[in-house]
Amino acid sequence: MIEFDHVHKRFGDRVVIDDLSLRIEDGEFFVLVGPSGSGKSTLLRTVNRLVPVDAGAVRVDGEDIATLDVETLRRGIGYAIQSVGLFPHRTVAENIATVPRLLHWPEADIRARVDELLALLRLDEPGIAARYPETLSGGQQQRVGVARALAARPRIVLMDEPFGALDPLTRESLQVSLKTIQRDMGTTILFVTHDMDEAFGLGDRVGLMLDGGLAQVGTPLQLLHDPVDERVRDFVGGARARLRELAVRTVGQSMRRGERAEGEPVDADASLQDALGAMLTQRRDRLPVFQDGQPVGAIALVDLVARDA
Incomplete structure (x- = not known):
């Protein structure tokens, strides 16, 4: 469970997160969606303390993360971003094994987990485990990034626009794979996107962020059927919202x-x-x-x- 309790954050004179409270339940796929500059990525990064809060608290399983050892915290949370950030000098298998090795898993367990994730994420091209990131396509690199985030079976995974740079077909395929894996593993995922179709396709609940706050939180159908105001109505599609509903x-x-x-x-x-x-x-x-x-x-x-x- 992730809880944001009256969280504030500012950069200089600019308020990025303004008195925000939110609870994300265990096993939930929660999507933060909103325009650039709305504060959604900043909010996500407070969970693994890449961004410290100025006021309020962020709790994981009831514990204030500010009281936890930061390395221990981060090793227990998967993290995937758009730019992937794979280690160029490590093979695909070595990249995926990064956190399990830090946690001193037995080598046999690491090999089994790498093989499992290669299969789950359809990285089944012969010899791909021994290849280096520069030899992979953008979609393959992103799949390796997702596999690395999931490798140590974290209970929480943070994903910041992980599929934003991919072509539509690759993006859709990865979304399907991720949703299936999340459902099977019961992982809690906090996912950030600016794409409303992606948000509605993935999220159990969706939080629309505008100007540092949550304009509305609900299931995709709740946002489509009952937007709280015109800002939300316009963002979810206005007159085209019914077309989005067909996808949900x-x-x-x-x-x-x-x-x-x-x-x-x-x-x-x-x-x-x-x-x-x-x-x-x-x-x-x-x-x-x-x-x-x-x-x-x-x-x-x-x-x-x-x-x-």
Whole structure:
């Protein structure tokens, strides 16, 4: 659990974080989203004490981090950033093993963990573990950075715009991998982005930061359906918010259970946006829905535009 208790931070005359309080629960994927300069990256960096707070407190599992040894604190928190920061003189395997070695894991456990993460993050190209960062693509480097952040099985991982420089296909693939790993491991992730689609696609809850404070905190659907003011309404998409909702809701939430349809099926876990794309591709207004390879219902075009879909 991460708790921000009336946190203040200023740089010179500029207030960056203004009396902010927030609680992030164990196992939650929490996303901070907002424009540049809103304070979201600064807030994230207070958790591992890369940025000291001027007032208030940051607590991890109930302990004020200001009272903890900083090296011990950081070794227990995974950290991934956009610029990756891989050690150029170390191989992929050595980069991933950095924190487990600092924690004196047995070598056999380190090798097993490296292999596990290479597989989970689809770094399965032959010989990639022995390669150096300069020989990797940008997407591969970012995957190694994520693997390094997860290597010691930290209960908390901080991620500061980790996918911001990637092409859309690579970015989407990494988002899917990260969400799956987070769900399986039960890791608490605090993720910073300026991309609202990324925030809604990843976050269990989303906090919209504006001018050093939290304008609204809630699930993606809460922000889309019930923005607290016009600033939030405009940021989540205004009149286009309904299109974003298609990417948040799943087919399984809106399908007609037990009904049948013709055509190539869509998965129950797919988004309504994916279902719309499949309908347009197949030129159909109704498709079958499968789950675990078995038919479970149908989804119709009208279900995508219904207000309570």
